[in-house]
Amino acid sequence: MLKIIAAISLIGAIACAKIGINDIDVGACEAGISMNQMCPGDLLVKGDFCYEPKCVEAEINKRAGRVDEELKKKKEKQQKEEEDRKQQEKEAEAERKRKQKPEEEEINPKTPVKKEEEEKPKVKPRCGRESNMCRHWVKQGFCKNAAYAESIRVQHCGRTCGLCQ
Incomplete structure (x- = not known):
């Protein structure tokens, strides 16, 4: 057992x-x-x-x-x-x-031409009658405002800008 x-x-x-x-x-x-x-x-x-x-x-x-x-x-x-x-x-x-x-x-042969154009530095346009910036400052009254010094007005409007003088 x-x-x-x-x-x-x-x-x-x-x-x-x-x-x-x-x-x-x-x-x-x-x-x-x-x-x-x-x-x-x-x-x-x-x-x-x-x-x-x-x-x-x-x-x-x-x-x-x-x-x-x-x-x-x-x-x-x-x-x-x-x-x-x-x-x-x-x-x-x-x-x-x-x-x-x-x-x-x-x-597309235009592609390389575009690359060359993009690489050129962009030149700012001179202030003159054709400049949009000059018109903008005239509209805002900047060029006639005596509160701004003459040097600042010349800097923004430029001596060649007839609208500012």
Whole structure:
């Protein structure tokens, strides 16, 4: 009788170790052989053995954890693939634009001329009758206002501006 109990305990310990429960005491997983898939008390049936509920719950949680990790890895892999795909699309688009730009310059000969014109420094127009600024100052009464010094009026209206003199 003692040998049978020892054998059952050994089988239970092996079964708990086979389940892969590291954080639960093997002695707490004492199992017995189920009779027609029936176990006494609150023991749970798994295969041909009866287990403590803690052992079965721990195994379920451990399996769920593995499944969660696998799902996370799959999601991370999909996100990485998506990011790589987007990066490749951006690079392809940039390359296409770079190739298209020289073609447009060859088709449109005015483009280089515009670049040369843009590079020239812009010269401010001299104040004269044709200057919009002179007309603006006259309309505002700046040129006739004695509150402003003559040097300032000359600076803004200019000596050649007939409207200011």
